[in-house]
Amino acid sequence: xxxxxxxxxxxxxxxxxxxxxxxxxxxxxxxxxxxxxxxxxxxxxxxxxxxxxxxxxxxxxxxxxxxxxxxxxxxxxxxxxxxxxxxxxxxxxxxxxxxxxxxxxxxxxxxxxxxxxxxxxxxxxxxxxxxxxxxxxxxxxxxxxxxxxxxxxxxxxxxxxxxxxxxxxxxxxxxxxxxxxxxxxxxxxxxxxxxxxxxxxxxxxxxxxxxxxxxxxxxxxxxxxxxxxxxxxxxxxxxxxxxxxxxxxxxxxxxxxxxxxxxxxxxxxxxxxxxxxxxxxxxxxxxxxxxxxxxxxxxxxxxxxxxxxxxxxxxxxxxxxxxxxxxxxxxxxxxxxxxxxxxxxxxxxxxxxxxxxxxxxxxxxxxxxxxxxxxxxxxxxxxxxxxxxxxxxxxxxxxxxxxxxxxxxxxxxxxxxxxxxxxxxxxxxxxxxxx
Numbered sequence: 001x002x003x004x005x006x007x008x009x010x011x012x013x014x015x016x017x018x019x020x021x022x023x024x025x026x027x028x029x030x031x032x033x034x035x036x037x038x039x040x041x042x043x044x045x046x047x048x049x050x051x052x053x054x055x056x057x058x059x060x061x062x063x064x065x066x067x068x069x070x071x072x073x074x075x076x077x078x079x080x081x082x083x084x085x086x087x088x089x090x091x092x093x094x095x096x097x098x099x100x101x102x103x104x105x106x107x108x109x110x111x112x113x114x115x116x117x118x119x120x121x122x123x124x125x126x127x128x129x130x131x132x133x134x135x136x137x138x139x140x141x142x143x144x145x146x147x148x149x150x151x152x153x154x155x156x157x158x159x160x161x162x163x164x165x166x167x168x169x170x171x172x173x174x175x176x177x178x179x180x181x182x183x184x185x186x187x188x189x190x191x192x193x194x195x196x197x198x199x200x201x202x203x204x205x206x207x208x209x210x211x212x213x214x215x216x217x218x219x220x221x222x223x224x225x226x227x228x229x230x231x232x233x234x235x236x237x238x239x240x241x242x243x244x245x246x247x248x249x250x251x252x253x254x255x256x257x258x259x260x261x262x263x264x265x266x267x268x269x270x271x272x273x274x275x276x277x278x279x280x281x282x283x284x285x286x287x288x289x290x291x292x293x294x295x296x297x298x299x300x301x302x303x304x305x306x307x308x309x310x311x312x313x314x315x316x317x318x319x320x321x322x323x324x325x326x327x328x329x330x331x332x333x334x335x336x337x338x339x340x341x342x343x344x345x346x347x348x349x350x351x352x353x354x355x356x357x358x359x360x361x362x363x364x365x366x367x368x369x370x371x372x373x374x375x376x377x378x379x380x381x382x383x384x385x386x387x388x389x390x391x392x393x394x395x396x397x398x399x400x401x402x403x404x405x406x407x408x409x410x411x412x413x414x415x416x417x418x419x420x421x422x423x424x425x426x427x428x429x430x431x432x433x434x435x
Contacts, residue, residue, distance in 0.1 A: 008038055012054060019061040023069060024137045026062025027128050028144045030055055034406060035148035035186075037174040059120075062127050074424045075130045083356040083416050084126065087409075090349040091122050093342060094312050101311025111175070114312040114341075114404045121406050125413040133420040135378055139200075141417075142193050142385070146213045149190040152183075153216025156223055169223040176405045184229035185396035186407055187221045189389045192236060195255055196385035199248055200378065218259065222267055228399035232392040239391035245380040252384075292332045292399065298322040299336040309343025312404075334397035334408075341403075350403070353412060354394065360415040361387050364422050379422050386414050 015029025033054040066073065080088070098115040112120070132141055152173050159169060168180040177183040194217060198210035221229050237256060244252040301322055302310065310318055315337055320327030331337040339347040361383050368376045368383075393402070393411050402408045 012038075012058075016057055016061045019058065019065040020068060021065070023062050023065030023127075024131045024140065026058050026065055027131055028140060030058040030062065030124065031141065031144050031410070032148050033058060034174050034176075035145070036151050059124060059127070062131070063123075066127060066131065073130055074133045074420070076420055076423055079130075081129075081416055081419075083353065083360065083413070084129065086349060086353055086356060087122060087125070087413075090346070090353065091118055093345050093349060094118050097309050097311045097342060097346075101309070101314060102317075104311065104313040105317050117404050117406075118312075121404075121409050124406070125409050128410070129413050129416045129420070132417040134424055135375070135382070135421050138382060138417060138421055142197050142382075145190055146194045146197055146210060149187060149194060149217040149220075150213040152187065153213070153220045156220035157216060159223075164223075168225045169220065172220070176407060180224040181226045181228050181396075181400045182402070182405070184221050184224035184226035185232060185393060185400060185402070187217050187224075188229045188232050188236070188396065189393040189407070189411060190217055191221075191233075191259075192240070192385045192388035192392070195252075195259075196381050199251055199255070200381055214259075215262065218262060228396045231399070232396040235395035236388050236392040239388045240384075243384055243387050245377070245384055247377055248381065248384075291326065291329070294323060295319070295326060295329060295331055296333055296336050298326075299331055299333070299340050302340045303343075306340075307344045309341055309346055312341050315341055331401050332399055334400065334402045337401045338403045354390075357390065357412045357415045358387070360419045364415075364419055367422065367426075375425060379418065379425075382418050386411070386418060389414075 012029065012033075015025045015032075019026030019029070038054055094115050098113075104113060111117075132138055156169055156172050159172070164170065165180070169183070170180050171178055173183050173186065177186045191214060194210055194214045198207055198214065201207045201210060221233070237260075240252055240256055298319060302318065315331055316328050318340075319329060319331075323329075331340065335347065335350070338350050342350075364379060364383055368379055389411055393408060396402070397408070
């Protein structure tokens with residue numbers, strides 16, 4: 001057995017067994033398994049052949065750990081927050097449409113149907129928002145995401161150019177971002193998380209580690225040659241300037257400048273030529289960009305014809321009726337696909353969930369306005385990382401379809417983890433102060 005295989009099985013066992021005693025370890029293990037996709041690696045193939053289902057085992061262990069330690073969970077006064085209740089309604093809409101819509105054929109015959117996948121996502125994010133409820137656990141989750149990004153970045157860096165598809169990096173990471181645009185969006189959204197770990201760390205070893213994570217992650221984004229990820233990073237840069245906490249604003253601007261210079265250094269001619277094709281003039285667009293405009297127009301017609309929704313997963317079997325030459329093609333827009341497949345109710349709930357996620361962040365920022373403690377500064381920095389990560393991912397969602405992608409819902413639900421962590425910190429501080 002290889003060293004990587006032994007390391008994987010050791011960490012997997014630690015997280016699976018440890019989740020029975022410290023349930024957050026199951027969350028960490030699940031996120032790492034989701035990102036790096038061990039079954040897709042040569043050293044993970046033997047375990048996959050033995051029928052070892054990593055994500056399922058980790059999720060089951062985490063759920064059991066939650067049950068065993070239910071009385072110690074700190075989720076606040078209500079088991080279901082407003083955001084979680086509306087997410088449950090969103091899931092209910094998906095299942096109602098699943099039963100009343102035509103059967104899905106073709107695209108989802110070899111993987112989970114969107115309705116089943118969204119159910120799994122719901123279960124996981126519910127566990128996450130009830131377990132990652134203090135700043136130490138949140139810090140651990142951010143390091144897991146940073147480390148997973150480093151692993152994928154190193155793998156991307158070591159991939160021979162001959163294995164690129166049309167000059168773009170493909171087939172890296174988990175099943176949700178096996179394609180270049182999805183992978184680039186994921187890695188771009190991890191950059192603010194890595195950056196805030198660099199700024200927060202007081203240990204120089206950790207700062208250097210975060211710097212290495214950021215360098216390999218940024219390089220992987222460039223190798224994907226993704227215009228959507230480039231636009232997402234532009235939105236992230238704007239959000240960084242707008243939302244940077246006063247106490248670290250100068251550091252954020254310096255880090256942003258270093259990132260831009262590093263990105264320019266890493267870019268090559270192929271990347272620049274592809275980025276230069278970004279335009280709003282449909283007459284000068286390349287075929288890839290113009291086809292997306294046509295797909296979005298067809299999506300609008302599909303929505304107007306069936307405002308209730310055509311059913312989750314049914315875009316691919318329906319688009320050919322509107323554009324025969326694009327039969328089976330994706331929508332390349334998260335919001336368009338949500339509106340078409342899940343109808344007016346689905347797109348309304350999706351936008352509402354985005355608003356509730358942002359509202360949780362704004363509430364934390366408001367509560368921290370008069371608090372100048374060191375702990376409050378930590379919360380401000382996590383607020384900053386989350387809002388920038390959301391800005392990047394939602395901008396990328398304008399050109400790729402992520403409605404059934406797990407990382408999107410993880411990022412949208414992280415603000416609830418931060419809110420509960422802040423509420424718990426305030427409660428603990430009040431209990432420790434003398435009457």
